[in-house]
Amino acid sequence: MRATVMYGAVDVRVENLADATLQSPTDAVVRVVRTCVCGSDLHPYHSMPASPEGTTMGHEFIGVVEEVGSDVATVRRGDFVIAPFAYFDNTCEFCREGLTTSCVHGGFFRTAQAEAVRVPLADGTLVPVPVGEDAALLPSLLTLSDVLITGHHAAVRGQVRPGSSVTVIGDGAVGLLAVLSAKRLGAEQIVLMGRHRVRTDLGREFGATDVVAERGDEGIAKVLELTGGLGTSAVLECVGHRSAYEMALGAVRAGGVISRVGVPQYDEAPAGFSLFGRNLTLTGGPGAQRSYIEELLPEVLDGRIEPGRVFDRTVGLDDTPEGYRAMDERTALKVLVRP
16 A cells, blocks of 8 residues: 655655554554644654654544454444544543543554554544545544644633633644634634734634734733733643743733643743742643544534635645645645545
């Protein structure tokens, strides 16, 4: 099968690899109908050391079940399915608490930019959807694999509720869908921190009430100006760089919540008196919780929300390296890949 491999910074290739196959009776093999490039893929794209063996890439996909193991009961051959970016049994203690990314038997996909994917723990992981593989809803359904559920996770962990004030840091796909999620949960004021006009315009359509293009201390001052000097009750940090975390510290209201869903690219950051003295809560993490897909899917299917609007370019699988370049150069917001 054709699959994407990264051999080092900016070195992405699509090659012939061994076909995905069943390895356990709880596995399924899914033929990928749509996948995409994630903003988090750009971190290794910038910094991955060169390696002769390379690393397979991709964690977001939707597709059609081609094979199932003998123990699989909830999906069958021919089902159209959404796969979150993590796999899990959906039965362990953490899964029963709704924290499926901490499943004691689970893990994360790293092979989705390909023609097919082996899915461990298929019963717990895959969510069947009653659509055809040519449905117009496919881009929005694909966001339920990662960027929508991650943006939603940011808002949920940020305790966003009716009347909340929220700052969203980052105008990438996750940030824009964090705006959509905050609006959906009833936030009254949503400040989007981003400087790419096409993206922030979409953010306004998703529910942002204000846009702040400035960064650093200047950006913090602007948020404080918009909030009467107090800051917002929640800050959803959707970038992953320390500078974004420091802006979150400056923009959050006393007693508020910083919710981080951007994959952190740092090991150390202020967390002592800067949190303690203002009674701040720091939270966040991976958002691939199965319950989110089940909660949000009906609204995607009936068109109440249109998260697939974050995709602004489509490429074939063999052109995936060009998708990486486009996102890295900011000429594309999020690239959909069609095998």
